[in-house]
Amino acid sequence: MLRALLLAAFLMPGGLPARAEGEPVKTEGAGEAEAVDPGYVAVPLAVAGTDYTAEVSQKDNAPADLRLxxxxxxxxxDQGYVVAELGRDACHEVGLSFDDGLPPMLAADGSWTVAGGCK
Known part of the structure; x- marks a missing residue:
């Protein structure tokens, strides 16, 4: 059975897609805002050669939460110094402005959250 599946995979037009181990998977529309979790929009960002993802909640008539x-x-x-720059860029990408007067909170997973950060 496994042999048949492997043979079928190699006989497909183009064969199996080759990808080096550890190489990031590129998706169509990279660089554009795209939906992640229900209620959030992911915005890819980069600062000083490091790639980030900002997630902005979609709320009607309320400030949007921001996760970096x-x-x-x-x-x-140790990168709290980039929160304001990333926040401004992320909020701008979804048509809002960043409120840098709100305190960012460091989450257990090492991400930064600004509750109501995008207005």
Whole structure:
């Protein structure tokens, strides 16, 4: 059975897609805002050669929450200095403005959250 599946995979037009181990998977529309969790929009960002993902909640008539994560999954605990810059860029991408007067909170997973950060 396994042999038949492997043979079928190699006989497909183009064969199996080749990808180096650890290489990031590229998706169509990369660089555009795209939906992640229900109620959130993901915005890819980059600062000083590091890639980040900002997630902005979609709320009607209320300030939107903002979550900032490193794309590689590393903690941002020592990167609080980029929260304002990433926040401004992320909020701008979804048509809002960033409220830098609100305190960011470091989550257990190493991401930063600004409750109501996008207005």
């Amino acid at each position: 994560r490193r794309t590689d999954g590393e903690s941002m605990a």
